[in-house]
Every structure is written in structure tokens, then in C-alpha cells.
Amino acid sequence: MKTDFLIIGSGIAGLTYAIKIAKKFPDKEITVITKASPEETNTKYAQGGVAGVWDEEKDSFEKHIQDTLIAGDGLCNEDVVNIVVTEGPERIQEIIDYGASFDKEENGEYSLGRxxxxxxxxxxxxxxxxxxxxxxTLIAEAQKHNNIKFIQHCYVVELITQHHLNYLVTKSTPNITCYGVYVLNHQTNKIDKILAPITMLATGGCGQVYRTTTNPKVATGDGVAMTYRAKGRIENMEFIQFHPTALFKPGESPAFLITEAVRGEGAVLRNIKGEAFMEKYDKRKDLAPRDIVARAIDSEMKKHGTEHVFLDCRALDKEKFLHHFPNIYEKCLSIGIDVFEQMIPVAPAAHYSCGGIKTDEWARTSILNLYACGECSSTGLHGANRLASNSLLEAMVFSHRAFTDVTRLSEEGKLEKAIDYINNIHLPEWNEEGTSQPKEMILITQSIKELEQIMSDYVGIVRNNIRLERAMRRLDLLFEETETLFKSTQVSPQLCELRNLITIGFLIVRGAQFRKESRGLHFNTDYPNKSNLLQNVIL
Structure with missing residues (x-):
């Protein structure tokens, strides 16, 4: 199969890009591949909102920029922060024009949260x-364009590069080029080729590498892992953001998120003794950045030997809470908690990857004709810690910038040249020679459990060198076992996800080992201070 534009992922990044491309190039075919249904993405689970400067009398671009830089703990790319903050309101207006509804006050002004x-x-x-x-909103808008084609329940296995033409490709190989992807077709159980002159990775996050995460089951870091295997540049994977307040309910996956906006309305974190504790850790108390709040909760849990702390909403305005947080109220009520009478048990859960596929300010990766956008990318916006509600903003801004760059390629005649090249290139079929049906799924499911335990116990909110060394040794063994299985058995989505998750685990641990300091979301007790002031860890 051949297509003019290939998009892997159907969240806010992939669909924003697809819609813009479809409008600009009505005679071109845009193919969007999803491994589940189009709406099952990290975007769907984002509760809090999207940040943007709307009230210019009280707010300003400079304030939003400074908040982002402070949260990023010295690792943000200031040019990128400026781009996202200043271009963001226009992108938000676009999705409003598509039909997105944001809450308003009685006077018709937007209800802005903090x-x-x-x-x-x-x-x-x-x-x-x-x-x-x-x-x-984005799915409805995409469905208006006949040149956007969705392929559902289709698993992308690998990026196709010169490696598949029998060239030796290493990190230092110049002009590594993406020609498309190999995909596992669930209907035929065979691996097909989809070739494209331009490929966009919008594959989302990697939270499933941890035992407890707010991410859906599809968030297995596929785009990052595939790009790493294709010798693309990956950076800053050690910065995994743990959301401080996921509903504590052992065994539930994904963990239900209690949005930070609840604390923005005045909810207070309390330990098992009922004591408000955040003032001991930061002068901003419950509204400190997420890395600080998550570490504070982790400290209180360890100090008191508990598995959770509490979020106290009892003093909040009932009518306002029910209007703003109806799903949180209903969820808590379903497990016997009336938030106006009882406190909510909460604990940190893996939430967001601040690193990923290294891109420039136009969403271009180090591999030619390959773009990356959304959580799978590392644009330089987040640095060592993401400021709340900047992620949806970033996805819209960079999907627009990728579209702008593709438009430039078209105007320069380079897009048509790439299309001609794809139409004439011969790439091999997937080689399954010597493989057989897997005999026992336990080999895959048990390895996933081991991986989750390794990452949660050794590479969580707080780390040290011994834990990281142990994690790497165990990951090495899992990697060897899984690669042997991959080479000897027919490919399945479960095996591919395990393989990708092990790669993600490796990248997080390796990045953490290189960073001999504590900064943002990476806190190593062997280096409690920002001693090294190390810049980006590129793998």
C-alpha cells in the first residue's frame, strides 16, 4: 500500500496535522493508522485543560513563559517555549472554530482555571x-474530509529505512530516511508494507512501562522505541512525570486521574494523620509544580508507611465542584466516597514523558521525511518537568508547524520528488522465515509484569545508583529473552508492545544513569543537588 501522507496515531497531534494537510492538499491521500479505535488515545484521558493566555489584562505571554521555564528547571529551550506560548492561543481558537466547547461564566467569558x-x-x-x-471535535472534523482514511486496529511494527535495503545504518549514518512502516494486519495476521514520502509519528506516551499509570493500555511508547531502533535521536527520557493525585484503587488500570484543577479550586493534600503537609516542602503549597508535589507525597507515604495520602475537598463549594468535576464526583461516589464528607485517597502515578524523539522547531526528527509530534516527541518545551496543561497546547502548535514545513516542501517541489521516489522504490516484504506460532503467552505476559515491577520499584519518583544498576541488569536479561522470542515466533501485538516497553525502560534507565544530578522529575538520592547542570541526554 502507498499513501501520500502517513500518520501513526489519532490523538490531538495526529488529527490536527491530518486535518490541516487534508485541507491544503485535497488531491492527496492521508492515512491515519491506529492500533485501537481512533478515539482511544492519551488525549481522551486529559482532564485538566489546555493552557493559553486569554485574559491579557491579568495575564501575559511573559508570565506563561516564565511559569514554563521555572517548571522545566533550567532545561527548557527558551525559543521553543516562546513559540508555543505565543502561537498557542491561535491554535486553541482553531479547535474552538471546529466546534470544541470550553466552559464559560454566566457573562459569556471563558471560565479559566489554575x-x-x-x-x-x-x-x-x-x-x-x-x-x-x-x-x-477533531474526529468529527477529520470525518468531513474524504481524503483522510483511517485504518483501525492495525499495529505498526517498524519504521522502514535504508536498513531494509541492506545498508549498514548507524547513529552516525548521514541522511537516514523513512520510507514508511511495516504494519501487522489483525485481519490477516500478516505484516504488510505501507509506503509514504512523509510520515508523522503521533504515537503518544509510554506510561504502561510502570505498574500504576494514568495512561490507557495503548500508551506503550511505540513511536519512541521504533525511532530508536531506526537510529533516530532520542533525548531526556529520564524525565517521567508522575501525576501527584491519581485515585488510589489497587489493581485498576489505567488509574483514575484527579485533575490538578481540583487543587486549583482549593483542595488540600493531607497525610494519614490528617495533617496538611505541602507547606513543609514548598511555599506554593498544594499548587507547587508536579515534581515537587509528587516527591512530597512520596516522602509522606514512606514516612508514615502508607500507600496513599488524602485529597481534602470537603471545604469546596459543592455547586461549583459538581459543575466543574462531575466525573470525579461520580467516580468517587461509585467506590463509596462522597467527596463532600470524606477525603479522597490519592497516590502518584506515571503520567507523562517529558523526553522522547528529538525534534527541531518544525517537528522534524533526525530521520529525513519523518516528523514527530505530541507526547512521543521532545521539542524542548518541557525541559525537566512539564507545566500542567501545556501538553495539548504543544501538540497543536507543533502539528501546525509540521504542516507548515510540509507546505514549504511542496512549494519547493521536494514533496513531488519524494512521492515519485516512493512510487519507484522496491522495498522487501517482511521476512518471517523460520518463525512459528508462539506456544505460550505466559512468556510475554510474565515479562510485562516483571518490567512493570522493575521500573516501579527501581526507577520511580526517587532513584539512586544501586537501583538503576539493578534495573539495567534485569532489563538486559528481559531484552535478550524477548529478542530471542521475537526472532523465533510470529509477530503479535503483545510481543511488539513488550519489545517496545523494554526499549523504553532501557532509555529511561540509561538517561537516568547519565544524569548525575537531581533536576526536575529526576531525583537521585546520590546526587541530591543540581551539581552537574547537565544539559540534554541524547541517546
Missing amino acids: EGGHSEFRILHHKDVTGKEMER
């Missing part, structure tokens, strides 16, 4: 399901 690390009220939201509303 979350940890923000100095002003600037978060636009749709109750407590903002991501779901934005995803709904």
Missing part, C-alpha cells in the same frame, strides 16, 4: 473531560 506552577488563571477546560471533548 493549576500547579501557573501564576495566573489561564486553563481552558470542558468540565473535567477536556481531552475527551477536544478528541471528539
Whole structure:
């Protein structure tokens, strides 16, 4: 199969890009591949909202920029921060024009929320399901364009590069080029080729590498892992953001998120003794950046030997809470907690990857004709810690910038040349010679459990050198076992996800080992201070 534009992933990044391309190039075919249904993405689970400067009398671009830089703990790319903050409101307006509904006050003005690390009220939201509303809007808009084709329940196995033409490809190989992907077709159980002159990776996050995560089952780091195997540049994977307040309910996956906006409305974190503790850790108390709040909760849990702390919403305005957070109220009620009478048990859960596929300011990766956008990318915006509600903003800004760059290629005649090349290139079929059906799924499922335990116990909110060394030794063994299985058995989505998750685990641990300092989301007790001031860890 051949297509003009190939997009892997159907969240806010992939669909924003697809819609813009479809409008600009109505005679070109855009193919969007999803491994589940189009709406099952990280975007759908984003509760809090999208940050943007709307009230210019009280807020400013400079304030939003400074909040982002402070949260990023000295590792943000200041040019990128400026780009995202200043271009963001225009991108938000576009999705509003598509039909997205954000909450408003009685006077018709947007109801702006505030979350940890923000100095002003600037978060636009749709109750407590903002991501779901934005995803709904984008799918509806995409379906208006006949040249956008969705392929559902199709698993991407590998990026196709010169490696598949029998060239030796290493990290230092110049002009590594992406020609498309190999995909596992669930209907035929065979691996097919999809070739494209331009490929966009919008594959989302990697939270499933941890035992407890707010991410859906599809968040297995596929884009990052595939790019690493294709010798693309990956950076800053050690910075995994743990959301401080996931509902504590052992065994539930994904963990239900209690949005930071609840604390923005005045909810207070309390330990098992009922004591408000955040003032001991930061002068911003419950609205400190996420890395600080997550470490504070982790400290209180260890100090008191508990598995959770509490979020106290009892003093909040009932009518306002029910209006803004209806899903949180219903979820808590379903497990016997009335938030106006009882405190909510919460604990940190793996939430967001601040690193990923290294891109430039136009979403271009180190591999030619390959773009990356959304959580799978590392644009330089987040640095060592993401400011709340900047992720949806980043995805929209960089998908637009990728579209702008593709438009430039078209105007320069390079797009048609790439299309001609794809139409004439001969690439091999996937080689399954010597493989057989897997005899026992336990080999895969048990390895996933081992991986989750390794990452959660050794590479969590707080780390040290011994834990990281242990994690790497165990990951090495899992890698060897899984690669042997991959070479000897027919490919399945479960095996591919395990392989990708092990690669993600390796990248997180390797990045953490290189970073001999504590910064942002990476806290190593052997280096409690910012001693090295190390810049980006590129792998």
C-alpha cells in the first residue's frame, strides 16, 4: 500500500496535522493508522485543560513563559517555549472554530482555571473531560474530509529505512530516511508494507512501562522505541512525570486521574494523620509544580508507611465542584466516597514523558521525511518537568508547524520528488522465515509484569545508583529473552508492545544513569543537588 501522507496515531497531534494537510492538499491521500479505535488515545484521558493566555489584562505571554521555564528547571529551550506560548492561543481558537466547547461564566467569558506552577488563571477546560471533548471535535472534523482514511486496529511494527535495503545504518549514518512502516494486519495476521514520502509519528506516551499509570493500555511508547531502533535521536527520557493525585484503587488500570484543577479550586493534600503537609516542602503549597508535589507525597507515604495520602475537598463549594468535576464526583461516589464528607485517597502515578524523539522547531526528527509530534516527541518545551496543561497546547502548535514545513516542501517541489521516489522504490516484504506460532503467552505476559515491577520499584519518583544498576541488569536479561522470542515466533501485538516497553525502560534507565544530578522529575538520592547542570541526554 502507498499513501501520500502517513500518520501513526489519532490523538490531538495526529488529527490536527491530518486535518490541516487534508485541507491544503485535497488531491492527496492521508492515512491515519491506529492500533485501537481512533478515539482511544492519551488525549481522551486529559482532564485538566489546555493552557493559553486569554485574559491579557491579568495575564501575559511573559508570565506563561516564565511559569514554563521555572517548571522545566533550567532545561527548557527558551525559543521553543516562546513559540508555543505565543502561537498557542491561535491554535486553541482553531479547535474552538471546529466546534470544541470550553466552559464559560454566566457573562459569556471563558471560565479559566489554575493549576500547579501557573501564576495566573489561564486553563481552558470542558468540565473535567477536556481531552475527551477536544478528541471528539477533531474526529468529527477529520470525518468531513474524504481524503483522510483511517485504518483501525492495525499495529505498526517498524519504521522502514535504508536498513531494509541492506545498508549498514548507524547513529552516525548521514541522511537516514523513512520510507514508511511495516504494519501487522489483525485481519490477516500478516505484516504488510505501507509506503509514504512523509510520515508523522503521533504515537503518544509510554506510561504502561510502570505498574500504576494514568495512561490507557495503548500508551506503550511505540513511536519512541521504533525511532530508536531506526537510529533516530532520542533525548531526556529520564524525565517521567508522575501525576501527584491519581485515585488510589489497587489493581485498576489505567488509574483514575484527579485533575490538578481540583487543587486549583482549593483542595488540600493531607497525610494519614490528617495533617496538611505541602507547606513543609514548598511555599506554593498544594499548587507547587508536579515534581515537587509528587516527591512530597512520596516522602509522606514512606514516612508514615502508607500507600496513599488524602485529597481534602470537603471545604469546596459543592455547586461549583459538581459543575466543574462531575466525573470525579461520580467516580468517587461509585467506590463509596462522597467527596463532600470524606477525603479522597490519592497516590502518584506515571503520567507523562517529558523526553522522547528529538525534534527541531518544525517537528522534524533526525530521520529525513519523518516528523514527530505530541507526547512521543521532545521539542524542548518541557525541559525537566512539564507545566500542567501545556501538553495539548504543544501538540497543536507543533502539528501546525509540521504542516507548515510540509507546505514549504511542496512549494519547493521536494514533496513531488519524494512521492515519485516512493512510487519507484522496491522495498522487501517482511521476512518471517523460520518463525512459528508462539506456544505460550505466559512468556510475554510474565515479562510485562516483571518490567512493570522493575521500573516501579527501581526507577520511580526517587532513584539512586544501586537501583538503576539493578534495573539495567534485569532489563538486559528481559531484552535478550524477548529478542530471542521475537526472532523465533510470529509477530503479535503483545510481543511488539513488550519489545517496545523494554526499549523504553532501557532509555529511561540509561538517561537516568547519565544524569548525575537531581533536576526536575529526576531525583537521585546520590546526587541530591543540581551539581552537574547537565544539559540534554541524547541517546
